[in-house]
Amino acid sequence: MRVDLGARGYDIHVGSGVLARAGALMAPALRRKRVFVITDRTVAELHLATLERALDDAGIAYQAFVLPAGEKTKSWDQFQRLVDSLLEHRIERRDAIVALGGGVIGDLAGFAAATVLRGVDYVQVPTTLLAQVDSSVGGKTGINSPHGKNLVGAFHQPRLVLADTGVLDTLPKRELRAGYAEVVKYGLIDRAEFFHWLEANGADVLDGVAAPRRTAVLTACAAKADIVARDETEQSGARALLNLGHTFAHALEAECGYEGQLLHGEAVAIGLCLAADLSAELGYMDGAEAVRVRNHVAAVGLPTGLDHLPGRGWDVGRLLDHMSRDKKVQDGRVTFVLMKGLGGAFLDPEVPPAAVEALLTQALAA
CATH class of the missing domain: 1.20.1090.10 (Dehydroquinate synthase-like - alpha domain)
Structure with missing residues (x-):
């Protein structure tokens, strides 16, 4: 389906097996075939290899950064470390960031994309039900502050959202139920x-x-x-x-x-x-x-x-x-x-x- 925002509009692909085709789906939306994949340790163990194979198949160069899992990763400290790592690896304005994970990774990676080099493209690849139905769509990015949740951030729309419903089978039942609240x-x-x-x-x-x-x-x-x-x-x-x-x-x-x-x-x-x-x-x-x-x-x-x-x-x-x-x-x-x-x-x-x-x-x- 299409998110209709004129020049900032983008497609959402939903279905089982989308992750294995991510490279082919992503390639037309990229300005340069080079991406920086942001994920967390839990998701990396389950799904990073599948994404890397898909990127290889599409001839897309990539560098992966694996962060700690959990809400505490949406912090100033992790944000600074991520941006410094992107700059150290010489990210360019035509490159793109790929957020592979749940809402925490999507929000953090999206905020990094909104700010590094004053803004680069990014692709959301949500791996939780909550992220697929809510946080990956709409361009809200950000991190938490000691004063409250999501108080620091920016509106920055993704270039593409790839929601593989098949990966939801790997979620713990508690995580799946938590995402269902956003569906309701x-x-x-x-x-x-x-x-x-x-x-x-x-x-x-x-x-x-x-x-x-x-x-x-x-x-x-x-x-x-x-x-x-x-x-x-x-x-x-x-x-x-x-x-x-x-x-x-x-x-x-x-x-x-x-x-x-x-x-x-x-x-x-x-x-x-x-x-x-x-x-x-x-x-x-x-x-x-x-x-x-x-x-x-x-x-x-x-x-x-x-x-x-x-x-x-x-x-x-x-x-x-x-x-x-x-x-x-x-x-x-x-x-x-x-x-x-x-x-x-x-x-x-x-x-x-x-x-x-x-x-x-x-x-x-x-």
């Missing part, structure tokens, strides 16, 4: 019929049934591509809808410290449930629909509340402080993405702080 998000934003479909087919998507999995990835990519085409850099507000559940999720991740105890998708799952609850509390959403959201999230094995979080002294005040650093803050107020029913996401800049505090207090007491 699209049904709640503006595609209620997709949410209904997921209620019936979500188990098959997670169990690796080929047709439902491909449908889920394609539908989610199409949903994101449509929003990105309408609002590439979050100027009109449409793209901010993609943050449904994320204001809560990023606060939870910041409080957990990116130690791997809480995966991003798990935080999003909890965030979606809290957003649905807040929408119901404020009278935007029927309580029965909020229960449907929670029931589906629970049915696929994802966490639904703060009682699922690693044991520690959770504090409402600290969570609210993390939220105050959200990128959607305007004039000191957090803009929440809420729902007027399933598939009816909208931005609300007027949520009473007391309502959020009460919701979190109740969630912590559950």
Whole structure:
């Protein structure tokens, strides 16, 4: 499918076996047949050799950099090391970076591509469900700061996205479920019929049934591509809808410290449930629909509340402080993405702080 951004538009290829054909698919999009592959140790062991063979077959020269796995890799330290390595190996402006991995690698490699030599091309080759349906599409790149997640970055669109659904079979079940939270998000934003479909087919998507999995990835990519085409850099507000559940999720991740105890998708799952609850509390959403959201999230094995979080002294005040650093803050107020029913996401800049505090207090007491 096509992400329609005029001169910055690009194709998304989805299907089993795409990785083995990556070189042939990539070659027409390259300005020079030389790429720098960025990956992590876990993905390198599973998939780097396949990509290297595909690049060899297409006559594309490459240099691979293998980074540590995990959310902590999205840091200033790793970013500096990566950029220094690219410059040391004399990357040129007609070269391209290839991000082979999940959301961490995609975001970090994309940010490096946006900044090194003031910008070079890059290709996303996402290897997790979360990256295939969300982070690899749309050109958001960045790293985390001690002040919060994704607070440093740039909009920089890839030249191509190659999503091999076959590689998802190598994911641990926990990682696969975490990515599924982002799939559910699209049904709640503006595609209620997709949410209904997921209620019936979500188990098959997670169990690796080929047709439902491909449908889920394609539908989610199409949903994101449509929003990105309408609002590439979050100027009109449409793209901010993609943050449904994320204001809560990023606060939870910041409080957990990116130690791997809480995966991003798990935080999003909890965030979606809290957003649905807040929408119901404020009278935007029927309580029965909020229960449907929670029931589906629970049915696929994802966490639904703060009682699922690693044991520690959770504090409402600290969570609210993390939220105050959200990128959607305007004039000191957090803009929440809420729902007027399933598939009816909208931005609300007027949520009473007391309502959020009460919701979190109740969630912590559950």
